Amino acid sequence: MTIRAPSVSRPHEPALAGRHDGGERYRVAGGGLSVVELQRGDTLEVVDIEGLQPAELLAVHAGDGRCALAALGLQADARATFIADSLGRPTQHNYKIAAILSRRELDVRRAQAAVLWPPGTAAGHACTMTASEPVVVFVAAPGRPGTPEEIGQQATELQLVVRRAHPPSAHQPQESVPLADPLDDFLIHPGTARAYTVRAGEYVQILDVAGRQCTDFVAFDLAALEHGDMLDLDPTVTRTLNGSAWPAPGLFSRFYDRNMRPMLEVVRDTAGRHDSFSLACTARYYESQGYPGHANCSDNISAALAHFGVPARPGWPAINFFFNTSIDARQQITIDEPWSRPGDYVLLRAQRDLVCVSTSCPDDIDPANGWNPTDIQVRTYSSKERISVSMAIRSTPDAPAVLTQESGFHSRTSVLTHHFTQYRGWWLPSQFDGYGAIDEYYGCRERAAIMDLSALRKFDIIGPDAEALLQYCLTRDVRRLAVGQVVYSAMCYPHGGILDDGTLLRFGPDNFRWICGEDYAGIWLREQAEKLGMKVWVKSASAQIHNIAVQGPHSRAILQQIVWTPGTQPTLASLGWFRFLVGRIGGYDGLPVCISRTGYTGELGYEIWCHPDHAAAVWDSVWSAGEPHGLVPLGFDALDMLRVEAGLAFSGHEFSDEIDPFEAGIGFCVPLKTKSDDFIGREALLRRSAHPQRKLVGLELAGNEPAAHGDCVHTGRAQTGVVTSATRSPITGRNVALCRLDVAYAEPGTVVQIGKLDGQQKRIDATVVAPIFYDPEKSRVRS
Template identity: 55%
Template sequence: MAVPTDRRPDRRRLLLPGLLSPEPGLETYWVRAGGLTGVRLAAGDQLTVVDLEGRQVAELTTLRLEGTQQPVLDIAPDGPATVLRALVGRHTRIADPVVAQLVRQGLDPTRLDAARLFGEWSPAGATETFTAQAPGTVVVAAPGGEMRLDAVEANPPSDLLIELRRANRGLVPPPPLPEPLAEPVMDFRVNSATALGYEVKAGQYIQIIDVEGRQCSDFLAFHSHRLQEGLERGLDSTATRYFMGQAYPQPGLHGKFYDQDMQPLIEVVQDTVGRHDTFGLACNAKYYEDMGYPGHVNCTDNFNAELDRYGIAPRAGWPALNLFYNTAFDGHNQLVFDEPWSRPGDYVLLRAGTDLVCGTSACPDDVDPSNGWVPTDVHVRVYDAERKFSMAIAHRVTPEQPAKLTKQTAFHSRTSALTRQFTEYRGYWLPASFDGHGPQEEYWACRERVAVMDLSPLRKFEVLGPDAEALLQYGLTRNIRKLSHGQVVYSAVCNETGGMIDDCTVFRLGDTNFRVVCGDEYTGTWLREQAGRLGLDRVWVKHSTDQMHNIAVQGPASRDALRDLIWTPDTQPAFTDLTWFRFAIGRLRDHNGIPVVVSRTGYSGELGYELWCHPGHGPELWDAVWEAGRPHGMLPLGLDALDMLRIESGLVFAGYDFSDQTDPYEAGIGFTVPLKTKEDDFSGRDALLARKASPQRTLVGLELDGNEPAGHGDCVHVGRFQVGVVTSATRSPVLRKNIALCRIAVEHAEIGTDVEIGKLDGHRKRIPARVVRFPFYDPDKERPRS
């Protein structure tokens, strides 16, 4: 009997963004701003180019197969291929594998032309579609130059997307390997369900690549010299975790792997996945036997066979560095696992600290999610020790987007000369503290004199067009219509439930030109989505973070230090006339200097300024500020000192003091929600009205008795039951007390209320504390207004 149409079973499929295409035959490729991407086409393939953020020109260059007369696409070039000519002519190594192969085949960049798509008024999401008439190669480029900081209207270059729908959907080509990072000294494939042993020299780099994605790869390493002495010294989980202080090393300060003699063997340099299970046993015969699969091929037996020739004794189960293996301990202390996070082409780059004997496997597990139930190959490349690769971790803004490796800011050449204490922060390397100073000394420099710090990871978005004000009026809680030219305002960004997506500052550059500075890169994506939902088709949200890097100069002497450094034209306020939350567009020293934007804003609770420039001008700006600040006792300031400053000043931090599960009232910034004076609707308004009418939690300050500190996530009790949680905590140098920000039930939020901060299980050890007025330091914010 036929099933009635309205009773058919739900055939929706699991959503696996970035892993499996929901549309058979669909391939997607990204074109970075200022870069290019090449794809190969067969006759009948459909190519769509998408202008993701709008107002971005695309250059389309087609290359026919040798001996073919028919054009690949029905489009004629109308000018030179500027990006392709410049990129191919300038670099010896091309990141795009298709273009790299064309260069190796003798591509002459000086003779290439392109057809231009899109332009000044193309909306976000604009598309152009072509059908291939003949096989060939298409190179899509996203041209773009330096964004002008001294212009009211800015149009930073942005990414493009390529959607390729194959005419022959039955033939799915294997994903291409990423181009080598340099010329390999070894380059080999570890076939599915096998393992290989190999030797590397001290200083060489080992790149282990997941070819098709979701494939675990076990890695072993042994000290070669100790093996020659008859001693087996390999990677040791206990020593490694003890020294690194985390489940597994990651690029940066805590990136080394040790043996049982506490000697470092290898260091992780780059990681495009960031989630692994290290030092679980490589799969072994007993595992499969206990699962009911006797005789199943396994990594341990494969390793035993490969390592025998190096004199390494076999084991029943090898504790291995389990790359790409997705395991964790849940809240009940149970070991759980799921499919790996790795995508096609993801890799880990390691550096040998000494001569090593190594083993790499392509795990054969096909009876559980370890390899997504389909074991595939692993690829290994080894690079010469003379090469230098920067430390990097990968991030994705959304699951569909490509990974972005950690970058250095425009000021890294200057800060790295002052410290080695760098930490990864939102996709960039920032100093945690500075050698020869330390957090306390840096803190006092800001409180008493002047300090300078790098805040370039702040995300910047140019919001442009006739509908720009309407979009921000809806997307932010503040009343943007009241914002004047040259003014800055601090705002919350809320979803429809009133939960905070982000906080931000908004600069008004003109009637239709705004700059949003925030913490989360997704905020720009969300604003773009709201514009589409509201039908605001004359607004562009353009990502400009890589066009504007910034330093903060904070402290009571900051105005004096910068007084003679910032020149502004007559059409802008003089630097010394800038009032709190105002900005000016000017230049360094005089009208011939580099363009800068200076705002009287900061994150320290002191009088201070932020200086914004193009990354190409970063070293010059730092040098000028450093020289100007020297007579005033300026010091550099790291993230550790900044945390003390901002907690004392009651300034909230994403992921600690707020998230999409907390509203602005619960985050202590209810002043950013003008429900009475903002008549226009905005995202989350109805929910915030209800939340304000019936508040459940609020943010308060706590002073702790004694000298034992609180920590983020500590429970807060009144009697037996928990009434709150510590969101941020520090030792306040100026108050000489331990203090904390706490989200607490409103019934216990009155100033003077005694509470206890729970340690251990929350009951056996408690720290007495009381609710106090906050901000703890300068509660009336008189100092930054001075």
């Protein structure tokens, strides 16, 4: 008999690395600075993630603000002026730093900084130092405003890793900087609850101190309570008014009472996964699990509300912040460890005077609190504060959270609409007031439209091995790409699934720009370069290059009026399809831009790439020139109709990491027969292309009932496909869809059925057609 050793759980948990190894990770944005405090013996590592990024460090004694570079083994450098200049700027980020300095009574205006390394650093280069005494440290990633054609010159982020000589306990509160001056600030220990009053317009910030800790939240209308009316958050009304299934991971934007009046607005969320309105944990739950007498949130909430005359309940419907639930295939509620990291928070704004209760959940018998209940912190802020609405995204599970950003064009688009959607970490308009999706659609098809697409990710790939890296990582034959040319390509995993798609611009023999949708694309490129030992840098440029699309049959006439190009560049009028130029808007001394003849609408069109500092002026110039031509603003709702009609693929719809380019309808960008160099996914794509299982087709629906993304497609009883995108085509008057269909039924003219309800009880006939419903010959976009 074989004697087995004990089985040990060792899950991969990259998001918890900072919590387990004693290391704290901080982000220094390109062109920005961050501050950390070190005690004697603490080690600080500064990492140049992407390479070629300068770094400055300023250190002062924690007690009196005197220069403390010597405590880190550094010397002052007269060239290091970026930190001093930055601290003098009145920004929201600097407000937080000023708050830290104020609490420490420190004045750093006369302190000198050090330069951490010479120019030319490789990706991953690091500088490590150990503090010989307590110090406050500022680290900056210096940068200057650039222009779109300055490949690789943009400032990129640094990473700070702090390893403490005496790591704090997971139970010890992690200090976080308030968002403003708090009205109230208190801790709630595990197994307890606290009631508090919040006035209309005031903010409530609920923080997970140590990470992976749930907190239940209930609220009552204060004025109603004073009249004996128990008017609290209503889960059914909230779910119904938000048009959402229950329960769903995440948060509703607003929470309502039974009278359908809003009580709370969600302003910020850095965790991204919560449970709205499951019951707070109850005595009965613990009793059923064999733990009678266990502390529970429902009883704690009842006790906290007793002072206000609210009758006790055995179970309280609550917003369960940081609680990780899901619905499995059997429609059962399941739970797992929370996603929240130390310092994650939710920020709410009261819509009227409220009595609120927050708990720190005592659950230690299942994964709900990571098996280890810890503290919750609550702060409230004045209604006079103005805190931006945002959510957090992370490019990888262990990356620092980045709040939703506004593009350089936001000052112009926000005047035209209040309808914004959060798209990949950016606020972009969904539709415009006074226009609407249909009007915007026809404006683009018949005249011209302007749209903010700054959420696209941009990466500059530079160095002698830049072409070789891209030839290996993209499906296109990059060696055939000429300077001034653009090419559309897929980026695949080794198994053939699509990591991302995008366009590649070639600025010179060793200078490229990859424009795509995923932050991870840059990480992937750097990883491949490191594996191959290539001399190449992959530099993030998304923060320094924002862009608009100008699309429609009048787009050329509009831009011809305002675009100047030097003699070495093509004119706007002569710019060919999938080519770009480097020029200026407004003449020889005008605003520097790149303009590519590309788009996502199926119409003649261009994209304008500029520095965010110039974005408002670029918008104004295009808007002014376009008004006589009937230029309209274009939002995401109209763009979706345009791109579906044109048969253009969208991530998460037509393709994913399970779908190869042939199944996604973009097999034209995989030249297996002519590209002689090896590339990632080649062998898998050869196998998949030889034995295709599914194909992207178009469907024209009978009648006026629409299809939707995710609808099943049937041939007889069997499901043979799935709808990837659908819309009502304004120009054809038909409901159309893109569909990934079994190749046995993909012949044009085949009749299939789109399943509604359960897919069997209701069907809509649809005819298979080519997956391009508008201008299949692309005569308009080529015109």
